[in-house]
Amino acid sequence: MEGSAVEIGSVMAELYERHAPSAIRLAYLLTGDRHGAEDLAHDAFVRCVGRFSHLRAHEAFDAYLRRAIVNLHTSALRRRRVERAWLAREGAAAARRSASMPDVGATHDLWRALGTLPARQRAALVLRYYEDLTELDTAKALGCSVAAVKSLVARGSDTLRAAVTEGELR
Amino acid sequence: MNDLERDLKELFESKARDVDAGPAAPVAVLRRGRRRQAATVLGGAVGGLAVVAVGVAIVLAAIDGPRTDVPGGGQRDLPERRTSIGGVPVTAPAGWTLVNDWPLATILSTSSKTCTFTGTGVPVGDAGTAEATPAGDETCVETPAELPAGVPVLQLANFQIPLLETVCGLGDQPPTTLPSDGVAVYVAIFPNALTMRAFEDACPGSVNTTGTTATTFADRDVEMLYGAIAVAGPTARAEDLAVAEAYLEQLGGIRITDTVPSSTQGPGYVLAAGDGAESSWRLEAGIIALSTDGVELGVPLVTITSGAEGYETLPPAAGGNVADDAHDYGDGVITWGTAGPLVQGVEVVTADGATTATRLAWPTGLFGITEGSPLDGFIWLANTTTPGEVRAIVSGGEPTSPADDTPMPGDVVTSGADGLSSWAFLWTEAGCPVLEVVTTRDDATGRTESCVPAWDGDLVPSYIGGVYGAEVATIVLVGPEGMYVDTTRDHPGLVASQCGVTLNAPGWQGSGICVVSLEVGQSVRLVPRDIDGAALGDAFELRAADGSLFVSGEAVAS
Numbered sequence: 001m002e003g004s005a006v007e008i009g010s011v012m013a014e015l016y017e018r019h020a021p022s023a024i025r026l027a028y029l030l031t032g033d034r035h036g037a038e039d040l041a042h043d044a045f046v047r048c049v050g051r052f053s054h055l056r057a058h059e060a061f062d063a064y065l066r067r068a069i070v071n072l073h074t075s076a077l078r079r080r081r082v083e084r085a086w087l088a089r090e091g092a093a094a095a096r097r098s099a100s101m102p103d104v105g106a107t108h109d110l111w112r113a114l115g116t117l118p119a120r121q122r123a124a125l126v127l128r129y130y131e132d133l134t135e136l137d138t139a140k141a142l143g144c145s146v147a148a149v150k151s152l153v154a155r156g157s158d159t160l161r162a163a164v165t166e167g168e169l170r
Numbered sequence: 171m172n173d174l175e176r177d178l179k180e181l182f183e184s185k186a187r188d189v190d191a192g193p194a195a196p197v198a199v200l201r202r203g204r205r206r207q208a209a210t211v212l213g214g215a216v217g218g219l220a221v222v223a224v225g226v227a228i229v230l231a232a233i234d235g236p237r238t239d240v241p242g243g244g245q246r247d248l249p250e251r252r253t254s255i256g257g258v259p260v261t262a263p264a265g266w267t268l269v270n271d272w273p274l275a276t277i278l279s280t281s282s283k284t285c286t287f288t289g290t291g292v293p294v295g296d297a298g299t300a301e302a303t304p305a306g307d308e309t310c311v312e313t314p315a316e317l318p319a320g321v322p323v324l325q326l327a328n329f330q331i332p333l334l335e336t337v338c339g340l341g342d343q344p345p346t347t348l349p350s351d352g353v354a355v356y357v358a359i360f361p362n363a364l365t366m367r368a369f370e371d372a373c374p375g376s377v378n379t380t381g382t383t384a385t386t387f388a389d390r391d392v393e394m395l396y397g398a399i400a401v402a403g404p405t406a407r408a409e410d411l412a413v414a415e416a417y418l419e420q421l422g423g424i425r426i427t428d429t430v431p432s433s434t435q436g437p438g439y440v441l442a443a444g445d446g447a448e449s450s451w452r453l454e455a456g457i458i459a460l461s462t463d464g465v466e467l468g469v470p471l472v473t474i475t476s477g478a479e480g481y482e483t484l485p486p487a488a489g490g491n492v493a494d495d496a497h498d499y500g501d502g503v504i505t506w507g508t509a510g511p512l513v514q515g516v517e518v519v520t521a522d523g524a525t526t527a528t529r530l531a532w533p534t535g536l537f538g539i540t541e542g543s544p545l546d547g548f549i550w551l552a553n554t555t556t557p558g559e560v561r562a563i564v565s566g567g568e569p570t571s572p573a574d575d576t577p578m579p580g581d582v583v584t585s586g587a588d589g590l591s592s593w594a595f596l597w598t599e600a601g602c603p604v605l606e607v608v609t610t611r612d613d614a615t616g617r618t619e620s621c622v623p624a625w626d627g628d629l630v631p632s633y634i635g636g637v638y639g640a641e642v643a644t645i646v647l648v649g650p651e652g653m654y655v656d657t658t659r660d661h662p663g664l665v666a667s668q669c670g671v672t673l674n675a676p677g678w679q680g681s682g683i684c685v686v687s688l689e690v691g692q693s694v695r696l697v698p699r700d701i702d703g704a705a706l707g708d709a710f711e712l713r714a715a716d717g718s719l720f721v722s723g724e725a726v727a728s
Contacts, residue, residue, distance in 0.1 A: 025186040034189065064478075071480055110181050129175055130182035143475050145448070150702060151652050155670035158654060161174055162668045 016045060023065055029126045030073045032115050044068035066131065067141050070123050113163035121156035124149055248530070253443035253452050254474070255324045257389070257428040258357055258396065258421070263413055267330045267533075268440040270454055270472075271322035317341075318368035320358030320397055326417065327354035328410045333437055333456060333535045337401050338373035348375045350403040353410040355417050357398040364397050375401030380408075381415040385422040394428065396421075429479050436465060439533040442551055447500030449475040453551055455533055458483040467536055469508055469549050471497055484508050486532075487547055492516060492562040505560060506551040513562050516550045520558035521680070527552040559679060583673045590666050590687035591644045593637075595622070595673060603673060607637040607644045610687075614639040622646055624673075625681040630698050630707035634721055643688045643714035649698055651682040653706060656697040665694045688714040 020041060027037035027044070044065055114122055120142060127138040128149075139149045251262040255270050262268035319338035325331055328351075335346035337354045348354070356373060366384060370376045376383050376399055384399040398421050400414040438456025451473050458468035468485045484493040487508040494507035494516075505518045505527070516527040532545035552558075577583050577597035585594035591610040595603040602621035609615060616637040625648050626632040636645035647655065654669035671683035688694055693713035698706040713720040 025189050028189045029182055029185060037189070067478060071478075110177060111185065114181075125178060126182060129178045130186065140476065143449075143473075143478075143480060147702060151670075154652075154654050157174055158667070158669045160178070162666055164174070164177075165666050 019062065019065055020045065022062075023069060026066065026126065026131065027069050027073070029130055030069065030119075030123055032111070040069060040072055044072055063141075066127075067143070070127070070141050071143065073119060073123060109164055109166075110160060113160050116163070117156050117159060120144075121152045121159070124152035125156045125160075128153055248441055251440055251443040251452075252445075253440060253450065254426075255440070255452075256359075257426040258323050259424075259426070260324055260326060260357075260417070262326055262440065265328070266413070267325075267327045267535075269325040269327075269331055269333065269437060270440055270452075270456070271324055271336070271437045273436055273457075274322055317360070317362055318365065319356070319372040320360040320364065320369075323357045323359060323396070325354055325356050326414075328352060328413075329354075330439075330533060330535045333439065333533075333539065337375065338369075338399070345372070345374055348401060348403045350405045351407060351410070352401075352403040353406045353414050354401050355398060355414045356401065357396065357421070360395045360397055364395055366397075369397055369399060373399050373401050375403060378402040378404055378406060379415065380411055382418045382422075385418045387421050387424045387426065389428045390425045392425070396426070429474065438470060439535065441530050441533075441549065442528075444499065444504065444553070446502065449473050449497075449499045451497055451499050451504055453504075453506055453549070455530075455536060455549055457539075458485070465539065467539060467545065469506070471495065471504070471506055473497055473499070486510075486545055487513070490562065492560060494560040496557055498557070503554050503557050504551060505554065505558065506549075507560070508547060508549055509562065510547040513547060515563040516552070517561050517563070518552040518554055518558040519561055520554050520556045522555065524561075525552045525554050525558070557679070559676070577675050583675050584671055590642045590689065593644055593685060595683075597675065601676070603675065605636060605644070605646050605685075607639070610639055610642040610644070612639065612641040614642065618646075622648065622683075624678050625649055625651075627680075631684075634712075634719075636719065638714065638717050638719050639690070640716050641690050643690060643712075643719055645686045645688065645712060645714075645719060647684040647686065647696075647698070649682055649684075649706060650700070651680050652700055653682040653684060653698055655684050655686070656699060657686070658695045659693065661692055665689075665692070667696075686712065688712060690714045690716055693720075 023041040023044060024037050027040040028034060031037050031040060045068075114125070117125070123142060124138060127133045127141055128135070131138075133141065135146045135149050139146045142149065142152075144152075247265045248262070250264050251268060253260060253268075255268075256272040260268065319336070319340060322336050322338075322340065325337060327337070329349050331337065331346055331354065336343070336356065337345055337348065338356050338358070339345045352375075354375075364386065369384060379400045379402050382400070384397060387396045387398075388394060389396075398418055400411075400418055402411055402414070436457025436459075438454030440452055440454050442453040444451055451471055454470050454472060456467065456470070457465045458470055459466035466485065468483050470481050470483045473480045473482070482495055482497070484495055484507055487493045487510040489510040490512035491510045492507055492513055493509075494505060496503050496505040507516070509516055509529075515529070517524045518527060519525075527550040530549040530551070532547075532549060536545055579597055579599040581597045582594045583597050583603055585592075585608075592608040594606050594608055596606050596617070597603055598621060600621060602623070604618045604621055606617040607615055616639065618635055618637060622635065623633055627650075630649040630653065631647040633648040634645065636643060638644075647653075651672060652670075655667055657665055657667050659665055666687040667684055668686075669682070669684040671685060672678065672681070673683070684698075686694070686696070691714065693711055695709060695711045697709045700706050710722045
């Protein structure tokens, strides 16, 4: 066997410490919701450490994790399930925490406009301009073609540009 | 990098800095991570005991309801399916049942761990709470689970195995009853140990095979051992036994590239499968949501791209409804879904014509698993070279699009706004859309007198038109889907362009729209481009006048 439970737990904790901050930030940019981002990142983390062989592929872990986050985010089923699970688990406590969070989205037209984009358009923009991925790597993370990435970025940018213009006029 | 891209980058970095992502791993996350490791151990709660096959027990408990057989419509004899499950290659002959059990690997524990600690009990207080404070080191004893038949990956059989049963005993769950002429192959991973004698003992019917009974293989790095075994009833036909034994011989000694199982889907029956240049796919019917809260049945399309599995799921459709989705796998498009009992048939209409979808019956092994949502419709799929429009044939009538896709006169099929105008496309009784300007900066309204035509498949743009007011012109450009425009101007006036507009309406597949708003008295130079940035047509100039629009100096409307 690969190792004892203690060793495995230690490796996993180390992996978490190394990758969780960037994973949660990416998830936050995709969802715009802090608590949802943690849930999303944790789900993706669990999925990526699902096999011990992946744990040892440290250099590939970022890519696995990024892809898992994007896939989970764009899955409508998962969003439904997370919402249900989250409400059941956290109940009123989550609601109280959410209520005390500042509404950062409302302070920025661009951020607000991002929230109106379809999930895959938003993901394409985040991967290109936050993660600085190439179009090819973005396509791999999204599981689509490079041409589709260009289309997603172009459409997302057009919508944002229009929204910002509108905001400037107000 | 343009201004918008720079703004986006700064915004993302600023927002990301706002997130306080503490490095400490929540215990629950680590625990879930361990549970996903089929090869290792389950970190149980202190004092807890993880029971082998707890996952199966949870699921079985969740489905403990009345079983009512409901007939489903559609084809029951499935064609040959060639696919891989968890990285294990498999070809199901026509008419055989193939079950994807790989998701069970995420919930089956492969060891038990018992921890003890000494503590000081505190009497229950007024608040009704009690605490035990650990003192000293806890002691844990970890025991590999007894898994003589491993953790199932797939089952291939000439009969329909109930979805949550296996031909080999699994923990406390006994093996399913083999039909007298039944033949099956059971493939599993063995995270702890594989003892061939114990494996055979756990799988009654293995004694009835005549040739190769069992075999082993491994993953590419030989970190995981797999076992496969054939079982058969006493009157099994020789040709069926030959299928099972040929499969065992195919698996013997191979090295596979394994995949991570889904944690959100349950097991499912594989109904169809295919390969393409970019991905392979597998259509299943089974559990689409798996949790201790219960199960949901539906149809997942499993896509495998670069060794990673992705899932899209659809629930059963009711009445005369159709649920549909599509996946471009590189060499074509698989359009798939579910249909309610009032639906007679489904077809997918592309530029090449209409393709009648293949109807597949809901597997009888799913009946009675859940209460409600009877599986009384059917599952369907169609393979086309390009995406198409899904149409349902209801109660013997003419094909119609699903209700939510067919606009009615007066429906707003799409709308948008920019800094100068707010607009919408309205569906008309003539079966085509007009542009309506809802309001502009100077509170003007209006609509085009005639319909906006879809792209003609030739010129780009094939249509320039719009509503030209006293202060603002709202201009529609029609071209191929994905078209956008580069805009340049040599004045400070406002120009807004919004591309990527598509209409989900008959006749508009493949067409794309840009809406450009322009201040009267100003002009803009446009270059239509495709998503790769290539010019789709010649550059041209638009100039807005009061009530008129000029295109490269020529008035086109007033």
